[in-house]
C-alpha cells in the first residue's frame with residue numbers, strides 16, 4: 251500500500267508500543283494477532299527501528315498480510331491484516 | 337457519608353495499595369469518613385517468584401505463604417469472597433455470595449494466570465512452574481529426569497518475562513551439579529527474532545547460550561502440542577520433539593474482567609500515566625491486569641501502587657490527581673544457581689543488565705525472605 255493509502259486506514263486496533271522495552275513491540279503484536287478475529291487490521295506503533303524489519307518477517311512466516319509501514323519522526327507505524335486463524 | 341475505596345484482589349498491588357492508603361488516610365478512617373475494603377478470593381497471600389526456587393527444592397511452601405489478614409492494616413476490611421461482577425456504570429462490585437458493594441473509587445488488582453488450555457494439547461503434554469501444583473509436578477519430573485530432550489516454550493502474554501531465561505540458566509547449572517548435563521539436550525524457544533524482548537538481555541543470552549551448550553529456536557509461537565508423539569509445533573511451522581516440555585503458557589486475566597466486559601482476555605485498557613481505566617474517572621488498574629505493553633511483574637505492580645495511592649489520597653482530599661507513573665520496572669535475573677544480574681527501566685530509559693555477580697544473587701535471595709515487607713507497605 252502507498253503511504254497515502256496507509257494514512258487512510260482505520261485500524262480495528264492500535265497498539266502503542268513506543269515505550270515497550272519489555273516484552274517489546276513484536277510480542278505485543280503476536281498477542282493481539284492471536285486475540286483479534288480474522289479480518290482485523292492492526293496498527294503497531296513502535297519506537298524500535300528493528301520492528302520495521304522483524305514484523306514483516308514474522309507476518310510472512312505466519313502467513314498474515316503486511317500492509318506497509320509509515321515512518322514518522324521518531325517511531326514507526328506498521329500495519330497488518332489478520333487473514334487466517336492462528 | 338463516608339467514602340468507600342474498594343480494592344479487588346489481595347495480591348502484590350492490591351495489598352500494597354490497601355496498606356499505604358490506610359496509613360496515609362488514617363485520620364479520615366478514624367473519623368469514619370473513609371472505608372477501605374479488599375476483596376480477595378483466597379485467605380492466603382502467595383509469593384509467586386518463590387516458585388522458581390521451589391522447582392529445585394530450594395524453597396518450601398510454608399516459606400512462600402502468609403495469611404492475607406495478617407499482612408493487612410487492621411483498619412482495612414477484608415472480604416474473603418470472589419468478585420464475580422463489576423458494574424462500572426452503577427459503581428458496584430458483586431460477590432459470589434450475592435453481596436453487592438458500592439464504591440466511590442475502585443482499584444482492580446486481580447492479576448493474571450497461566451491459561452494452558454489456550455494451546456491444544458499443552459495441558460496434557462506440557463509442564464509449567466508458574467502455579468503451585470504445576471510447579472510441584474514439574475519438580476517431580478525433574479528429580480526423576482535421567483536425560484533427554486527438554487524444550488522450553490513461551491506463550492504471550494505472560495508475567496515475569498525474565499523467568500523463562502532464569503529457569504534455563506538455573507536448570508543448566510542444576511544438571512551440571514547433578515552430573516547429567518551431557519545427557520540433557522536443552523532447547524530454549526522464543527516468540528520473536530531474538531532470544532529476549534529486551535535487546536541487551538537478548539545479546540547477553542546470545543553470548544552465554546553457546547558457551548553453556550543451550551540450543552535455541554527463535555520465531556517460535558506454540559500452535560499445538562501432541563502429547564502422544566511428544567512434539568510441539570509452532571504457528572511458524574517448526575516442530576520440535578521433546579521428552580520433557582517446560583512451558584510458560586499464555587496468560588489470561590481474571591474471569592471477572594471479561595465477564596464484566598472490561599477487557600479482552602481479562603486485561604483492561606489503561607492509561608499508561610494515570611493508571612485509570614480508559615474512559616473512567618474512578619477506576620484504577622494495577623499490575624498484571626492492565627493491558628499496558630510493559631512487563632507484568634511484582635515490581636511493576638509495586639511502583640504503580642505508589643502512584644495510585646498518592647492520586648487516590650489527593651483526589652479524596654483535594655479533588656486532584658497530579659501523580660504520573662513513569663513506567664518504572666525492576667527485575668532481578670538469575671543467571672544460574674550462584675549469580676544474578678538485574679534490569680531497571682522506565683518509559684524513557686532502556687534497560688541494560690550489569691555483569692552477573694554473587695552479590696546480586698544474594699540480594700535476590702534476601703529479597704525473597706523479606707518480600708513480606710513489600711505488601712505491608714514498608715519496603
Ligand SMILES: Cc1cc2nc3c(=O)[nH]c(=O)nc-3n(C[C@H](O)[C@H](O)[C@H](O)COP(=O)(O)OP(=O)(O)OC[C@H]3O[C@@H](n4cnc5c(N)ncnc54)[C@H](O)[C@@H]3O)c2cc1C
Pocket residue numbers: 344345346347348349350375376377378384385386387388417418419420445446447448465466467495496499590591592622623624625632633634635636637666667668
Ligand atoms: C514463577 C514466577 C516468578 C516471578 N518472578 C518475579 C520476579 O522475580 N520479580 C517480579 O517483579 N515479579 C515476578 N513474578 C510476577 C509477579 O508475581 C506478578 O507480576 C505479580 O504478582 C502481579 O501482581 P498483581 O497484584 O497484579 O497480581 P497478583 O499478585 O497475582 O494478585 C492478584 C490477586 O487477585 C486475586 N483475584 C483474582 N481474581 C479475583 C476475584 N475475582 N475476586 C477476588 N480476588 C481475585 C488473586 O487470587 C490474587 O490474590 C513472578 C511470577 C511467577 C509466576
